[in-house]
Amino acid sequence: MTRRGLRIQDAQGYVLHASPWRETSLIVQCFTRDHGCVAVVAKGAKRPYSALRPVLTAFQPLWLSWSGAAEIHTLVRAETGPVRLLNGRAMMSAWYLNELILRLLAREDPHPGVYDAYETALNALTGGRSHAAILRRFEWLLLEQAGYGLDTPAPDFEDAAAEPALRQALRERLDELLDTPLRTRQVLMDLQRY
Secondary structure, eight states, X not given: OOGGGOEEEEEEEEEEEEEEETTTEEEEEEEETTTEEEEEEETXXXXXXXXXXXXXXXXXXXXXXXXXXXXXXXXXXXXXXXXXXXXXXXXXXXXXHHHHHHXXXXXXXXXXXXXXXXXXXXXXXXXXXXXXXXXXXXXXHHHHHXXXXXXXXXXXXXXXXXXXXXXXXXXXXXXXXXXXXXXXXXXXXHHHTX
């Protein structure tokens, strides 16, 4: 098959970020289990009666189909799975996960382990568990799967006494890898004061 005829059908994925493109379209950054981070153009998605408009929401499981061989593919179809409700701190924590994935993973480099950890984290955030433990577990696994892990054995993420030291170690490792700080991290730190 030539690159020109590349067509992906029903890939499991999530919307990480969407931005306007032209008058009626969106550029959507997706995270898929088998294809990694993928950029697609959703033509006409900003139109009021577009079938894509209500489907392309963050934190909801999707089945995505796209075509094309360029850096940005054309979204052909998107269907949503079961709805996941997040609010308040849980939503900010989920945005933080999205930003980590967008900043640390290379485009179209599949990481099924990170995808599974992302789904687990989103499900845990809806369950009202400790957000700190969920975030530290995801950060740890993301760094490990991306090849940037720490040289220590995995800690007990549920141990509240060890959490500040673990958070500091992970923050330092992330700061080494990223040239600019994560925007959602500062928002989360501000939320912890309340």
